[in-house]
Amino acid sequence: MSEESPKYARGMATRRSVLGDAHVDATIARRTEFDADFQAFITETAWGDLWSRPAISRRERSMLTIALLAALGHDEEVAMHVRATANTGASPEDIKEALMHVAVYAGVPAANRAFRIAREELARTGRLLKEETGA
Incomplete structure (x- = not known):
């Protein structure tokens, strides 16, 4: 290398x-x-x-990566790749759909944790609408 x-x-x-x-x-x-x-x-x-x-597109790779990292419980990497979606074209809706798959195929606790991380990162970067944040 x-x-x-x-x-x-x-x-x-x-x-x-x-x-x-x-x-x-x-x-x-x-x-x-x-x-x-x-x-x-x-x-x-x-x-x-x-x-x-x-x-496949970077948007699709983002969704796959977030789902896999969430399923494996790699929280810091989930947060990093949620932030990266601003550059890959994956929307908050895309992230949500990927995490819904995590809930079914990897378990609700893994998805629950990843939803919290994604919500915090998206809110921090201004990518959630006010009605989505409850503000």
């Missing part, structure tokens, strides 16, 4: 497009010798390979 490889460059471009420059810059700033190989690995593999595949 090399930061000079075409796959790394493609992955970094995709990662920045989905997560935003501020998030990626902060991650790079926190990178250490200990986790540098891991960061290169996820940039090449997750972002350079998987997220760069053309068969």
